[in-house]
Amino acid sequence: MTDDIAITPALVAEHGLKPDEYERILGLIGREPSLTELGIFSAMWNEHCSYKSSKRWLRTLPTTGAVVVQGPGENAGVVDIGDGLVAVFKMESHNHPSYIEPYQGAATGVGGILRDVFTMGARPVAALNALRFGEPSHPRTRHLVAGVVAGIGGYGNSFGVPTVGGEVNFHRRFNGNCLVNAFALGIARSDGIFYSKAKGVGLPVVYLGAKTGRDGVGGATMASAEFDERIEEKRPTVQVGDPFTEKRLLEACLELMASGAVVAIQDMGAAGLTSSAVEMGAKGDLGIELDLDRVPTREEGMTAYEMMLSESQERMLMVLRPEKRAEAEAIFRKWGLDFAEVGRTTDDLRFRVLRHGAVMADLPIKELGNEAPQYDRPWRAPAPLPPLGPAGLPGTSWTEALPRLLGSPDLSSRRWVWEQYDHLVQGNTVRKPGGDAAVVRVEGTEKALALSVDVTPRYVEADPYQGGMQAVAECWRNLTAAGADPLAVTDNLNFGNPEKPEIMGQFVRAVEGIGEACRRLAFPIVSGNVSLYNETQGEAILPTPAIAGVGLLPDWRLAAALTFAQAGDEILLIGAPAGAWGTHLGQSVWLREIAGREEGPPPPVDLDAEKRNGDFVRDLIRTRRATAAHDLSDGGLLVAVAEMALAAGLGAELAEPRGPAAAALFGEDQGRYLVTLRTDEAAPVLEAAAAAGVAACRIGRVSGRAELRVGGEAVSLSDLRAAHEGWFPAFMDAPDALTD
Secondary structure, three states: OOOOOOOOHHHHHHOOOOHHHHHHHHHHHOOOOOHHHHHHHHHHHOHHHHOOOOHHHHOOOOOOOOOEEEOEOEOOEEEEEEOOEEEEEEEEEOHHHHHHOHHHHHHHHHHHHHHHHHOOOOEEEEEEEEEEEOOOOOOOHHHHHHHHHHHHHHHHHHHOOOEEEEEEEEOHHHOOOOEEEEEEEEEEEOOOOOOOOOOOOOOEEEEEEOOEOOOOOOHHHHOOOOEOOOHHHHHHHOOOOOHHHHHHHHHHHHHHHHOOOEEEEEEOOOOHHHHHHHHHHHHOOOEEEEEHHHOOEOOOOOOHHHHHHOOOOOEEEEEEOHHHHHHHHHHHHHOOOEEEEEEEEEOOOEEEEEEOOEEEEEEEHHHHHHOOOOOOOOOOOOOOOOOOOOOOOOOOOHHHHHHHHHOOOOOOOOHHHHOOOOOOOOOOEEEOOOOOOEEEEOOOOOOEEEEEEEOOHHHHHHOHHHHHHHHHHHHHHHHHHOOOEEEEEEEEEEOOOOOOHHHHHHHHHHHHHHHHHHHHOOOOEEEEEEEOOOEEOOEEOOOEEEEEEEEEEOOHHHOOOOOOOOOOOEEEEEOOOOOOOOOOOOOOHHHHHHOOOOOOOOOOOOHHHHHHHHHHHHHHHHOOOEEEEEEOOOOHHHHHHHHHHHHHOOEEEEOOOOOOHHHHHHOOOOOOEEEEEOHHHHHHHHHHHHHOOOOEEEEEEEEOOOEEEEOOEEEEHHHHHHHHHHHHHHHHOOOOOOOO
């Protein structure tokens, strides 16, 4: 495209701008924009970059706390972990690119979130991901799973960061729009954090990293639109990643930061040069002038439009101390990376772009970000669902139901996935994938960080407020079950088209539920991402507000595991009184897989009970009374017991439940944990629980026999293991797994 193209209503619409938004642009600049300027506005004003439908509600979330150093608004959030160290973390989506081109979409999602972390001055030490795919029988699902998993492993393994956990789930509502949410965590010195706010007039603006190409042009705008039948035409908007270049970029950036040369630094992520330059200048109340003739390119004849909207990977933009220029350039040349002075800071609050001596864009820099449209979109709260009645529920025995659940797509072992990830690189992984939370040692200290990502989309669909609270509470429980003090959260809010009141209603109520849980659990949100327009031909995904949390252990050796420790240990259920192991089957996996129904309200969340129960369990772990711990979630109590037994190769003997067996054994009531204790500890712990106002009861004991027994019936661990471990390899062992 060249800048002499006429700006027509059709062209404006192709750039994702509404007619009233274009009129707003005309009012701001007092003339018709050039094509490059239209592209710049399109990049800065799309949903992906401006949060124009969500910002009003995001402002209601709790973002401060005793350990919060930096909340939302920077490349990543920062929390204090003591001893002069901080944890730096964030989660972002790469949903649309991963559906179009799964390997590169997922790989560059990992690359982008790693850059967000090391741009802040932190060395990445762990990665997670939350993946949602369509129903297994859909013809595209295997292809997407194979490509996404390979992309995550290919990039993370090559870069050298351990992928230590995550989620993989399936539902037909993701048939046309998979979700790939990537999380990264890094560690930095508290006095070595770097920010994106430019300072000083006349300072050099320096381009760092890989060369600019045409890959990803318009990617941010594509990510802010629904899919339709022309989806394959969007393939060129997917970026291409190079993890080895990114590894060199990491080392060069950290070395450069240590030199004292950096005034401000910004990752070139969505919208590339445009967003990085505008954000740095606008935050510092400065203008930026760029000369694109100086930008390193890998393709001939690139226009200003293409260069400003390219989303080529492994690139940074920096404001540099002039006296350090030679030293800075030498560092990047040593690492075999481009280093080019491409502009300067100014005092006129203009964003000016030059190409071949001509001015291609001259725009007010603050208004590019601050004046982006902000919408208070109409919304309609979903109607509450009627309670699930007992009529029509199958009388399937637990001995038949449990193997079916453990071998179902959502509850089967994810070993096939995580064995493709290097989860041990760097040598600090204490708890590998497959447990409640991953645990990673903080090198040079006795401390460790626990990490988990959680959400139950079917709960959010049924009741967004309760579902939002439950996502936070489950993440809090998973960190607690590892023995960690939950510190803070990053979120990834994945929803459909916000212009539909029912979708916007899901978003609003989920945010309200998330906010309430974060406030009550002292679990602030320090960073995050919103991904809207996750729809294909009018059908939205299940609402999926993924919550990733970080917790702190004072000593990595205290980290708990879900693995049964020894035969004879007592099994206690924390969070439920004797005789009421479980009661809630609405929206449960049992209801879907055994009864074939997706009905009823989700289980309610009692945040006061969550706090009491979690604090009590954490104390059992820290004082080494608990020999194993596991929170209850999908599948309820019996699935959790089976997971603990399979992890250890030890069986369990449970008492006969009172009341309806399905609800007791497979109900998904919230706020519950399983802990195992030595026999002599059980009575004192139950007394302590009663004194603390925590419901707790004995339900059985760990057995040396390789079976799971409830009352008079039993299932062998070998049968359960075959069901649990067999589904994923069998599903992926198909000739079309790597073909479209």
